[in-house]
Amino acid sequence: MANEKIKSKSADMLFEAVLSLQNKEECYSFFEDLCTIKELQSLSQRLEVAKLLSEKKTYLEIAKLTHASTATISRINRALEYGADGYKAVLFKLKS
Secondary structure: OOOOOOOOHHHHHHHHHHHHOOOHHHHHHHHHHHOOHHHHHHHHHHHHHHHHHHOOOOHHHHHHHHOOOHHHHHHHHHHHHHOOOHHHHHHHHHHO
16 A cells, blocks of 8 residues: 555656556656656666665675665665565566
8 A cells, every 4th residue: 555645646647657658768768857867876776776685685785786875775675674565566577
């Protein structure tokens, strides 16, 4: 169940927009317009960190591979352990 704090018509529209994308090129175009380069890099980095955490890599290994701070790694680890299972669901789908 989604956190009620983030639910809104705007968020619904954003998620519908993402779900409407057909391929990586459409994703690149949309996210390039939607996000700054730094924001997109941060989002990509977070997913990579989640993947590495799920593979039981250490914080030191992850920091070296991704250049993420230990604070970021810790925040993502907390989300994996106690969050809404969004990372877990996506990582499972990416493995399939």
